[in-house]
Amino acid sequence: MEENKMNNLTLEDGSRIAVIGGGPAGSFFTYFALDFAQLFGTNISVDIYEAKNFNKVGPVGCNHCGGIVSESLVQMLSAEGIVLPANVIRRGIESYTLHMEQGTTVIDTPLQEQRIASMYRGFGPLGSTDNEQQSFDQYLMDLCQKKGARIIQEKVLDMEKEPDGVIIKTKKSADKKYDLVVGSVGLNPRSFQLFKKIAPSFIPPKTTKTYICEFHLGNEVINEYFGNSMHVFLLNLNNIKFGALIPKGEYVTLVLLGAEINKQIVDSFVNSKVVRACFPPGIELKSINPCQCFPSINIKAATSAYSDRVVLIGDSSSSKLYKNGIGAAHITAKAAARTAIFEGISESDFRKTYQPECTALNRDNAIGKMIFLVTTIIQKSSILKTGLFRMIVKEQHKTGDKRRMSSVLWDTFTGSAPYTGILKRVVNPLVLAALIWNIIVGIFNPITINKNEK
Numbered sequence: 001m002e003e004n005k006m007n008n009l010t011l012e013d014g015s016r017i018a019v020i021g022g023g024p025a026g027s028f029f030t031y032f033a034l035d036f037a038q039l040f041g042t043n044i045s046v047d048i049y050e051a052k053n054f055n056k057v058g059p060v061g062c063n064h065c066g067g068i069v070s071e072s073l074v075q076m077l078s079a080e081g082i083v084l085p086a087n088v089i090r091r092g093i094e095s096y097t098l099h100m101e102q103g104t105t106v107i108d109t110p111l112q113e114q115r116i117a118s119m120y121r122g123f124g125p126l127g128s129t130d131n132e133q134q135s136f137d138q139y140l141m142d143l144c145q146k147k148g149a150r151i152i153q154e155k156v157l158d159m160e161k162e163p164d165g166v167i168i169k170t171k172k173s174a175d176k177k178y179d180l181v182v183g184s185v186g187l188n189p190r191s192f193q194l195f196k197k198i199a200p201s202f203i204p205p206k207t208t209k210t211y212i213c214e215f216h217l218g219n220e221v222i223n224e225y226f227g228n229s230m231h232v233f234l235l236n237l238n239n240i241k242f243g244a245l246i247p248k249g250e251y252v253t254l255v256l257l258g259a260e261i262n263k264q265i266v267d268s269f270v271n272s273k274v275v276r277a278c279f280p281p282g283i284e285l286k287s288i289n290p291c292q293c294f295p296s297i298n299i300k301a302a303t304s305a306y307s308d309r310v311v312l313i314g315d316s317s318s319s320k321l322y323k324n325g326i327g328a329a330h331i332t333a334k335a336a337a338r339t340a341i342f343e344g345i346s347e348s349d350f351r352k353t354y355q356p357e358c359t360a361l362n363r364d365n366a367i368g369k370m371i372f373l374v375t376t377i378i379q380k381s382s383i384l385k386t387g388l389f390r391m392i393v394k395e396q397h398k399t400g401d402k403r404r405m406s407s408v409l410w411d412t413f414t415g416s417a418p419y420t421g422i423l424k425r426v427v428n429p430l431v432l433a434a435l436i437w438n439i440i441v442g443i444f445n446p447i448t449i450n451k452n453e454k
Contacts, residue, residue, distance in 0.1 A: 009308055009346040011179060013043045017340070018168050018178040019149075020156050020191065022050030023063055023121070024326050025314025026184030027140035028333035031082065034147045036341035044341075046148070047176070049168070051155040054122050054138035061122035063137055063186070064295035065325065066212060066246060066255040068093075068230075070116050070416040073327050082143065087134045089117045090248035096230040096413065099274050101382070102389045105396065106229065107406045116230070116414045118248045125214035125251055125291035133249065156191075161198040166309055180345045182336065183305075183312035184329075187296045192316075199307035205315070206300035211256040211266050213292030221280060222247050231278055232413050236379050239265050241322060241372050242413065245278060257322045261294060297322070301362045306350035311336045318358040321368040323415035331357055368419035371412060371426070387439030394438070404431045 011017075017033060019026045030046050037044045054061050067090075074084060093116045095108045119136045145151055158169040165177040181198065185191035192204040217225075231245040240258040247253075256269060269275060270285060279285065298319040305317035313336050314329040335357035336350070343349045378384045388405070395403040408425050411417035425431065 008344065009349070010344045011037070011042060011044055011340060015042070015044045015179040016165075016177070017044060017046045017180045017182065018166070018176070019046060019048045019182045019184060020168075021184035021186065021316075022048045022052070022054075022141050022151065023137055023184055023186060023314065023329070024140060025316070025329035025333045026050070026182065027137070027144050028330050029182050029184065029313055029337050030144040030149045031140070031147060032080075032334050032337035033341060034144070034149065035081075036337055040341055042341065045150070046144070047150045047152050047178075048141065048144060049152050049154060049156050049170070050141065051153060052122075053153070054135040054141070057123045057128045058126040058291060059293070061135065062291070062293075063121035064212060064293050065121045066244070066253060067119045067121055067136070067248065068116055068246065068323075068414065069119065069326055070414060072416060073330065074117060077330070082140070084117075084119075084136075085134065085139070087132055088119055088136050088139050090120060090133065091118045092116075092228060093118060093230045093246070093414075094228045096232050096410065098389075098392065098409065099231060099233045099235070099278070100385050100389055101235065101274060102386050103393075104274075105389070105393045107392065107396065107403075107410060109410065116416065118230075118246050118253070120248065124249075125216070127216060128251075156194065159194050159198050161309070166198055179309065180340055181310050183310070183316050184314050184333070185312075186315050187298060195310065195312060195316075199304070199310045199312075201304035201307065202312065203303035205298040205302045205317070205319075207296040208258075208299050209260050209262070209294045210258070210297050211254070211261040211292070211294055213254050215252045215254065215279075215285060216250060216288050217252055217279075218250050222250065222252060225278060225280060226252055230414070232409075233269075233275065234375070234379050234385065235269070235272060235274060236382075237265070237268055237272070240269060241375065243269055243275070244413065245275075257297070297325075301358060301365070305358070306354060307347050309345055311340070311345075311350050311354060318361040320361065320415060321365040321419070322372065323413070327415060328361055331361065364418045364420050367423050371419055371422060374426075375412070383443060384439060386442035387435060390438040390442050391435055404428065405435065 019030050026048055030048055095106050097106050121137050123135045154170040154172055156168055160167045165179055166181045168176050183195050187207050196202050226247040233243040240256055243256045245252050245254055298315045301318040305312040313332040315325055317332055319325050319328040335354050339349055339353040343353045391405050395406045408422055411422050
């Protein structure tokens with residue numbers, strides 16, 4: 001009887017789950033696990049281990065993220081009972097402004113449900129004094145706490161696997177044994193080493209360095225120079241796939257995505273003529289960016305991100321290439337919670353029911369790599385960029401459903417749609433024909449577009 005129970009690992013009344021990491025993936029898992037368990041009639045307990053205090057400003061409360069969520073995800077969360085309050089959203093983004101060497105144009109959201117919102121994963125950058133706002137990560141953890149989860153504000157120092165559970169060790173608390181351990185540790189190498197002890201086949205994700213910093217400009221300046229628009233840059237600069245300036249309250253967040261971003265690459269971007277033109281004349285940017293970091297992002301998914309009684313989720317497993325990590329956290333966390341509650345917590349259970357969701361993300365990312373390869377080719381060609389720019393400017397005079405290339409770029413840069421869907425729209429004969437025509441016209445009749453022209 002005992003041997004049969006060991007071969008069929010399931011959660012039962014009184015089972016205990018440890019979630020290591022209180023970011024979105026960990027909170028989403030906790031929320032759904034408790035929700036599913038209630039539906040299934042199983043009484044479980046969940047402890048979230050998170051050493052950071054998301055109610056503090058600066059690095060101690062930061063989770064190193066651009067902080068963008070799509071309207072579709074906001075609506076999906078709302079339908080699931082996770083309603084983001086107004087003080088979590090720092091600014092609603094209603095358009096994006098595309099900047100190239102060829103010119104600048106504003107692209108309104110193709111459809112209302114494709115809007116995006118900006119927020120902070122922590123309480124805000126160093127120097128932030130807006131006490132009325134709330135951290136996105138803290139809001140999710142508070143929600144989990146209301147559902148019955150316990151928050152343990154300690155760092156996990158070690159884990160040991162036994163036949164009947166996994167032992168968690170911290171500095172202050174006594175050792176605790178759990179039936180299931182969930183890893184929501186981002187891309188922390190030290191944490192990965194701990195998980196390899198209890199999931200020997202686990203191979204961590206492949207990563208690259210990006211860049212994030214915050215410019216404090218004040219509401220008045222932001223409203224005048226940035227408005228409710230995310231400013232996206234397609235410039236011919238080495239290593240940068242694209243850059244974005246995202247308004248958030250009194251700050252503007254700079255995000256650079258690419259391959260192994262370093263200080264020299266950042267300086268080349270920030271000091272470029274196109275980027276400087278977005279800011280007030282004569283402003284010294286180095287004096288207004290107290291918070292900056294070079295966080296890692298997931299560019300290739302983990303392998304075997306689960307074992308008996310162990311599963312890793314979010315960035316620790318599979319994410320979305322160059323975008324929308326919060327959306328991927330939601331997908332993987334919900335899939336892992338559904339598996340744990342309704343199927344079981346063995347390696348075979350996670351392989352059968354959880355892995356397919358990760359595989360779908362990974363396949364979509366393969367398409368994403370192709371799209372960004374094409375984007376890189378366009379970035380380096382003035383002829384191709386001129387044609388693309390002409391096409392986008394002309395589309396702004398059309399109705400939303402006919403702004404085909406604008407919609408493609410919107411979803412590529414904001415994460416509002418899967419890469420697979422984006423590719424299908426790119427290879428639409430109407431889109432390709434219009435792009436080729438504008439490239440040809442641009443060769444023989446180059447144009448200069450006014451900065452404010454749509």
